[in-house]
Amino acid sequence: MARDTLTGSRIRERRIIAGLRQADLARSADISASYLNLIEHNRRRIGGKLLLDIAAILDVEPSLLTEGAGATLIAALREAASDPRGKAAELDRVDEFAGRFPGWAALLAESRRRIATLERTVETLTDRMTHDPHLAASLHEMLSTVTAIRSAASILAEPGEIEPEWQHRFHRNIYEDSARLADTSRSLVNYLEAADDATSAASVPQEEVDAILEAEGHHIAVLETGAASPDEVARRLAAGSSGPARELLARALGRYAEDAALLPLAVLTEAVAQNGPDPAALMRRLGLDAALIMRRLASLPLTVLGDPVGLVICDASGTLIYRKPLADFAMPRFGAGCPIWPLYQALSRPMMLLGRHVTQPGPAQRVFATFAVAQPVGGGGLNREPLFQAHMLIVPQAGAEAVDPLPVGTTCRICSRTACEARREPSILGGT
Amino acid sequence: MQKHVLVIEDEPNIIEAISFILSRDGWSVRTHSNGVTAVETVLARKPDVVILDVMLPGKSGYDILRELRDLPETRDLPILMLTARGQTKDRELAERAGVSHFMTKPFSNAEVIEAVRALVAPVSDPP
Numbered sequence: 001m002a003r004d005t006l007t008g009s010r011i012r013e014r015r016i017i018a019g020l021r022q023a024d025l026a027r028s029a030d031i032s033a034s035y036l037n038l039i040e041h042n043r044r045r046i047g048g049k050l051l052l053d054i055a056a057i058l059d060v061e062p063s064l065l066t067e068g069a070g071a072t073l074i075a076a077l078r079e080a081a082s083d084p085r086g087k088a089a090e091l092d093r094v095d096e097f098a099g100r101f102p103g104w105a106a107l108l109a110e111s112r113r114r115i116a117t118l119e120r121t122v123e124t125l126t127d128r129m130t131h132d133p134h135l136a137a138s139l140h141e142m143l144s145t146v147t148a149i150r151s152a153a154s155i156l157a158e159p160g161e162i163e164p165e166w167q168h169r170f171h172r173n174i175y176e177d178s179a180r181l182a183d184t185s186r187s188l189v190n191y192l193e194a195a196d197d198a199t200s201a202a203s204v205p206q207e208e209v210d211a212i213l214e215a216e217g218h219h220i221a222v223l224e225t226g227a228a229s230p231d232e233v234a235r236r237l238a239a240g241s242s243g244p245a246r247e248l249l250a251r252a253l254g255r256y257a258e259d260a261a262l263l264p265l266a267v268l269t270e271a272v273a274q275n276g277p278d279p280a281a282l283m284r285r286l287g288l289d290a291a292l293i294m295r296r297l298a299s300l301p302l303t304v305l306g307d308p309v310g311l312v313i314c315d316a317s318g319t320l321i322y323r324k325p326l327a328d329f330a331m332p333r334f335g336a337g338c339p340i341w342p343l344y345q346a347l348s349r350p351m352m353l354l355g356r357h358v359t360q361p362g363p364a365q366r367v368f369a370t371f372a373v374a375q376p377v378g379g380g381g382l383n384r385e386p387l388f389q390a391h392m393l394i395v396p397q398a399g400a401e402a403v404d405p406l407p408v409g410t411t412c413r414i415c416s417r418t419a420c421e422a423r424r425e426p427s428i429l430g431g432t
Numbered sequence: 433m434q435k436h437v438l439v440i441e442d443e444p445n446i447i448e449a450i451s452f453i454l455s456r457d458g459w460s461v462r463t464h465s466n467g468v469t470a471v472e473t474v475l476a477r478k479p480d481v482v483i484l485d486v487m488l489p490g491k492s493g494y495d496i497l498r499e500l501r502d503l504p505e506t507r508d509l510p511i512l513m514l515t516a517r518g519q520t521k522d523r524e525l526a527e528r529a530g531v532s533h534f535m536t537k538p539f540s541n542a543e544v545i546e547a548v549r550a551l552v553a554p555v556s557d558p559p
Contacts, residue, residue, distance in 0.1 A: 140487055140516040140517075143538060144446060144537060147446055147537040147539065148443060148445035148449060151450065151453070152448075155449060155541065166452065173448060173449070176445070177445055
């Protein structure tokens with residue numbers, strides 16, 4: 001269902017929020033109530049002056065009625081409100097806020113993201129201070145040495161006679177301890193520098209990699225042609241990132257290059273032109289595995305694909321290890337997603353390609369086709385259980401009224417489906 | 433009568449400085465550096481005050497403190513604990529184990545003398 005077909009639904013939603021009856025709004029807009037009813041049920045298109053009039057009566061920006069607000073932004077704002085300090089936030093008007101003040105809403109969502117990152121930094125550094133045995137031992141030694149120096153120095157500085165023998169001993173102790181302190185300090189600095197900069201301890205490497213790939217549009221042209229090696233590209237893209245992020249990126253780009261060699265861009269472009277972004281059809285056509293095809297589809301530039309697709313990959317624990325976000329299909333920034341996602345069903349049915357239409361809560365109610373598969377990774381071996389990773393490709397659907405989409409969420413905390421059997425924690429939203 | 437202090441600490445230069453300042457203040461000072469035999473040494477020496485470091489070779493100061501508090505002879509012995517960690521949880525850990533006074537490194541000589549004196553000062557009777 002395309003977004004602009006939902007203008008009527010948004011008018012209805014705004015009218016109800018404004019506390020207006022259908023007849024009142026129709027009268028104010030100088031149209032009949034029955035015509036407004038058809039508009040609200042998306043059976044009549046609306047635009048031009050009438051749209052502007054209705055937006056003015058409802059005191060909203062016309063774009064809010066025609067476009068709504070991005071599900072990703074809405075989800076980020078709900079996540080912000082999930083903080084205990086966000087209790088006073090008017091959750092029922094989050095869509096209105098995002099629609100009327102998109103700049104402020106984006107700033108709030110970004111600020112929340114930044115705060116969460118900084119909080120994790122503090123936690124990580126605190127953990128490091130508490131649990132790093134080398135750091136703890138070094139600091140203990142430094143403090144003990146400083147204590148000995150301070151004690152000896154104050155004995156020498158205090159008024160009163162001290163026997164020459166004691167004087168000599170304390171001078172010698174101060175000299176020895178100051179040398180020890182210098183050594184300990186130097187070794188501590190070396191240790192901290194070797195442990196990389198604060199970024200490595202503070203940020204989540206996966207998040208850094210997600211940001212780098214997102215900035216590149218998940219398409220790396222030089223790896224398609226083999227003009228550069230994955231390591232070269234990783235070094236260039238991850239300049240300034242933490243060591244673990246560089247390592248993760250190099251691994252991801254290594255797989256990208258392998259995938260590109262197995263399914264070259266030209267071959268995929270031609271296949272997509274014939275079959276669209278349909279992994280099942282492409283599997284049959286190309287004779288390649290579904291996970292590879294999904295990764296390659298997610299790496300296609302929009303000039304080939306037309307409409308963007310999303311992709312999530314999780315390991316066997318359910319943790320998301322790759323995210324290619326998609327407008328209106330919100331994904332959690334941390335941890336696992338909605339347990340009802342076909343991604344997780346695929347883990348219990350390895351090697352079987354699952355196809356299912358899904359929809360997330362929200363005013364847009366967009367329908368997406370998802371394709372999910374779990375495939376083994378690594379070489380395996382005798383008597384060794386294979387390790388699985390699951391992939392889920394997300395393709396926006398237009399005109400999907402005919403399907404019966406599976407209602408899914410983003411993550412439990414900001415999902416309004418309170419009666420859901422898969423719920424693992426209470427939601428901050430009202431139920432549906 | 434001269435009072436006895438036992439300093440259980442493994443840092444020789446701290447031992448030397450504390451011994452010097454307490455001796456000069458009129459205390460009889462003995463020292464010990466091993467965590468494993470610390471409890472036996474306390475029982476043998478019968479000090480009036482113990483200055484106990486937390487990080488000792490063989491056994492932590494907290495464990496020594498707990499063992500001393502479990503023994504009737506040392507249940508009420510004044511014990512001043514020295515540590516490089518001054519976090520609230522470390523202080524609480526020491527208090528739960530029964531410490532008499534807790535001091536964070538680096539401390540001053542005056543603070544040590546004041547704390548040791550306070551630990552053996554007779555409690556004044558209520559009027």
